[in-house]
Amino acid sequence: MHSNRLGWLLLAPTMIILFFFGVVPFFYVIWVSFHQWNPFAANPNMVFNWASNYRQVVFDAQLMASLGVTFAFVFFAVVSELILGYLLAQAFMKDFPGKAFFRTIHTLPLIMAPIIVGSIWKLMTTPSIGIIPSLVQSWFGLDLNIGQSALAAFTVTVVMDIWHWTPLVTLSLIAALVSLPPDPFEQAQIDGANKRQIFWHITLPMIAPAVVATVFIRLMDALRTVDEVLMLTGGGPGSATRYIGVHIFKEVFPRTNYGYGSAISVVVLYMTIVICWLLYVGLIAPRNTKKG
């Protein structure tokens, strides 16, 4: 009994913090999402308006467009990060001179605040002063202007996200690869498997849990990208890079439309959960039930 009470006592600070910073805001957002609340409107008070915010969500053409570009952004960013991260992780599994040095500097983007990343990339991509448009011009003869071309803006946000977050994928895949036992790989060679077969039949299934966990993390993060993109493109040109996070930000802050912003947030949260659940059901659950 005594040790049990001590356990709760030790857990208490964490639980209290979690409660106030996690549980309370979560329910607060849900509660707000059922209200009409704009402090600068004619009626600045919260007015309960049933589910009309949610009804508005469904008919919000801008929101649907945002969702579309968000999914494209998330798809291209996360898939590229996964492939690139895996290749880098494999490279870091080998020995080469200066490996520790490269492994350290390649993680530097991770420790940068998104707002800084956005500023740097804005500087690098500003036409006529940034290095990237100048390089693209001299290499491919293309005129890269993220203020005008929707495709250019979209591409640069994807590349920026890849630059920022690939190291996370690399690190988690290095951890997974390092912990693999060497024997099955030698055995597979002896069993006649070539490199490609070893990847698909041995490596990938054995690191699958780490891959899926990494995808979850990157997916959830990419779905709520705001500050980098806001800094880089402001969501434009037009609404080409008005990803869902940017959309919510613009609803909530410049327009102070708290109730509606909360409703979108809840919908996005719900979609995130559904996507992760689908991934889980598709990738992890079959393995577990087969083993059970």
Place this chain on the structure above:
Amino acid sequence: MANVKIDNVVKRYGAVQVMHGVNVDIEHGEFVVLVGPSGCGKSTLLRMLAGLEEISDGTISIGDKVVNGVSPKDRDISMVFQSYALYPHKTVAENIGFPLKMAKRPKAEIDEKVTRAAKILDLAHLLDRFPKQLSGGQRQRVAMGRAIVRDPQVFLFDEPLSNLDAKLRVTMRVEIKELHQRLKTTIVYVTHDQIEAMTMADKIVVMRDGRVEQIGAPLDLYDRPGNVFVAGFIGSPSMNFLRGKIASADGAKQFASDSGLRLPLPDTGAPDGAEVIYGIRPEHIGVSADGTAGGVPVNVVVVEPTGSETQIFAKAGGDVIDAIVKDRIRAAPGSQIHFVIDPANVHLFDAKTEQRI
């Protein structure tokens, strides 16, 4: 099936040389056991055979084809690792069928061969399980099944029984030997356990510190060990060794140990005064209680009865000698008995070179 030729093979890890010119010839269908103390290079040699380690110098041929530089997947060999190296995410059936799947064999053929291997190894009821749901012995058999399905030229085994308990080890020893008699495929088998080597091998290769000490049939090694190391390594319990000189007494040659014992000698060309090591196996020492049958008086230190036999440790001069007899001897520690040695069972080694005389 194929013969294997290991010709002057050297292995270096950087500046460290761990294998110093090893030569072994293995015939078609032979069961060869590499045996030696831990760290002597058995696994390294086997891994060079498999293609998992580079050969620093010399050549290895499988079936008359030099395989230096041939990758493991192209050597047509199977290997069973000490850890079994089962694929944790695959079922028993998938594990066993893996080599065939990699070779892109038709599914019907894979199923048929897996079923047959599972039957031979008594795994038929476990085909849908995953490795973590198996016992040690079952995992071992799955690894064997995966090795036999593709009918390779050579089987390589690296201490496959050392993770099993003593009883299961004996069972599996018999099973592997039976398997060999049935399949007649060349087997190279690594172990540090000389009993395994003796019971399973057609030919034993005794290794020490990256060198081959002796190659021969089990009983040849037992009867005529080429040097002190092999004599001490083969046979359990280990041979007794006494240091001393050849001496003559009453016109017959005798062994005079440094501790003052006088022991009978076989015919030997070694001259009087030659420094030798005198070896006699515990099981070749007879015991007589009163000395009427001749023999050397010794003082009993410890008696260890195991039921079927009795092991006696006794002090003679400064040396402790042990003997194993079938009789049930009841001798109190400290009491005197006599050890009887038949000169025909004595092994003599040069004291300096430790080679057999």
